[in-house]
Amino acid sequence: MSYIREDLRYKIENIHAREIIDSRGNPTVEVDVFTGNGFGRSSVPSGASTGTNEALELRDKDERYRGKGVISAVDNVNNTIKNELLGMDVRYQRQIDGLLIDLDGTDNKMNLGANAILGVSMAIAKAAADSLNIPLYTHLGGTNSFNLPVPTMNVLNGGEHAGNKLAIQEFMIQPKEAGSFTESMQMGVETYHALGKILESKYGPAATNVGDEGGYAPPIDVTSDALDCLVNAVEEAGYSETDITIGLDAAASEFFDGNSYSIDGKVMDSSELMDYYLELLDTYPILSIEDPFHEEAFEDFAELTREAWNTIIVGDDLFVTNVNRLSRGIEMDAANGLLLKVNQIGTISESFDAASMANRNGYNVIVSHRSGETEDSIISDISVALGADMIKTGAPARSERTSKYNQLLRIEENLGDVSRFMQL
Numbered sequence: 001m002s003y004i005r006e007d008l009r010y011k012i013e014n015i016h017a018r019e020i021i022d023s024r025g026n027p028t029v030e031v032d033v034f035t036g037n038g039f040g041r042s043s044v045p046s047g048a049s050t051g052t053n054e055a056l057e058l059r060d061k062d063e064r065y066r067g068k069g070v071i072s073a074v075d076n077v078n079n080t081i082k083n084e085l086l087g088m089d090v091r092y093q094r095q096i097d098g099l100l101i102d103l104d105g106t107d108n109k110m111n112l113g114a115n116a117i118l119g120v121s122m123a124i125a126k127a128a129a130d131s132l133n134i135p136l137y138t139h140l141g142g143t144n145s146f147n148l149p150v151p152t153m154n155v156l157n158g159g160e161h162a163g164n165k166l167a168i169q170e171f172m173i174q175p176k177e178a179g180s181f182t183e184s185m186q187m188g189v190e191t192y193h194a195l196g197k198i199l200e201s202k203y204g205p206a207a208t209n210v211g212d213e214g215g216y217a218p219p220i221d222v223t224s225d226a227l228d229c230l231v232n233a234v235e236e237a238g239y240s241e242t243d244i245t246i247g248l249d250a251a252a253s254e255f256f257d258g259n260s261y262s263i264d265g266k267v268m269d270s271s272e273l274m275d276y277y278l279e280l281l282d283t284y285p286i287l288s289i290e291d292p293f294h295e296e297a298f299e300d301f302a303e304l305t306r307e308a309w310n311t312i313i314v315g316d317d318l319f320v321t322n323v324n325r326l327s328r329g330i331e332m333d334a335a336n337g338l339l340l341k342v343n344q345i346g347t348i349s350e351s352f353d354a355a356s357m358a359n360r361n362g363y364n365v366i367v368s369h370r371s372g373e374t375e376d377s378i379i380s381d382i383s384v385a386l387g388a389d390m391i392k393t394g395a396p397a398r399s400e401r402t403s404k405y406n407q408l409l410r411i412e413e414n415l416g417d418v419s420r421f422m423q424l
């Protein structure tokens with residue numbers, strides 16, 4: 001760092017973490033970073049259908065720490081991390097992230113907690129952008145930050161995110177044939193409202209109650225009934241099957257019991273489930289399927305990727321935004337899409353490493369929220385900085401979701417003529 005003159009404007013003067021609540025009413029970590037010339041605040045999301053191999057979210061009441069005198073994620077920021085980082089220059093994201101990784105010293109960030117580390121990593125990025133007086137997406141992505149991702153909007157919730165019997169967790173619409181992100185959002189909200197009317201007329205007024213990510217959570221039991229409603233909603237809104245495609249997140253680890261999968265009232269082995277997906281792909285305009293098999297089923301993922309060659313097969317619990325798992329997947333041709341969740345790995349730099357590896361190997365990158373969210377919209381800036389193909393951040397309703405979509409509307413406005421809407 002010696003080749004740049006020390007500059008008090010970028011020096012970390014203080015770091016402070018506190019506990020706040022997330023969209024499910026659970027505690028989470030918020031971090032403030034103060035420099036001589038700026039300020040950054042960021043808060044950490046939390047999953048429900050979490051992958052076994054994700055970095056560890058340190059919880060005060062975590063069984064693994066009982067009796068070991070472990071302090072909370074908030075205390076770890078306010079003591080250990082703060083003491084180490086005071087006086088550093090916020091422009092050095094990668095050096096700071098490296099220091100946080102070393103300070104923790106474990107593969108899954110269990111000492112300090114990935115939630116403590118990520119809160120700091122994200123707040124550092126925001127403090128740097130503020131101190132430099134440039135947009136966050138420009139700070140993170142430089143001259144290449146001008147692509148707006150296609151939104152993949154979870155308009156109908158099942159699995160762990162809803163109280164209905166649908167095994168598949170997320171039914172998403174992807175308004176991809178739009179001239180801009182703004183137009184794409186309009187297509188998405190029109191379809192979301194049309195879907196609400198269809199569900200209400202078919203299943204009664206309670207069918208428009210919503211799940212964890214703001215999508216409707218109707219009392220539907222069978223996948224094809226949910227997909228029929230989505231197809232009808234796209235038509236009702238005045239769009240075609242190529243204008244708006246469908247994305248699924250099966251989150252299949254959640255309906256796998258170690259031997260077989262339970263879906264639509266049937267028990268299937270992996271080859272039956274494979275045939276089931278191929279039939280769905282024949283019948284519906286599905287562009288992407290995330291986590292179609294359980295989180296260790298690399299071989300089954302690879303077979304589906306071969307069979308469904310024009311479908312985006314996305315690894316979420318499979319890859320957990322971890323370059324080691326992603327490189328294993330790349331070697332096996334296990335997928336062609338990476339779901340990128342910053343809190344699965346715990347720092348901005350490591351998330352960017354996963355995105356670079358995915359890009360170099362022709363994978364689509366889909367930046368994603370978690371089912372438990374805060375009002376923080378950093379993933380929107382990250383999606384533009386990475387030139388991500390899609391952003392997945394729930395329904396176009398409920399403020400912890402719309403904060404992300406609205407930030408992308410602002411970014412598109414800010415970029416003006418040089419902005420480009422991603423072509424899938």
Ligand SMILES: C=C(OP(=O)(O)O)C(=O)O
Nearest residue numbers: 047048049050369370371
């Ligand atoms: C967003 C998701 O859900 P969660 O945050 O519960 O893992 C997902 O599985 O992609």
Ligand SMILES: [Mg+2]
Nearest residue numbers: 249251290316
């Ligand atoms: Mg998922």
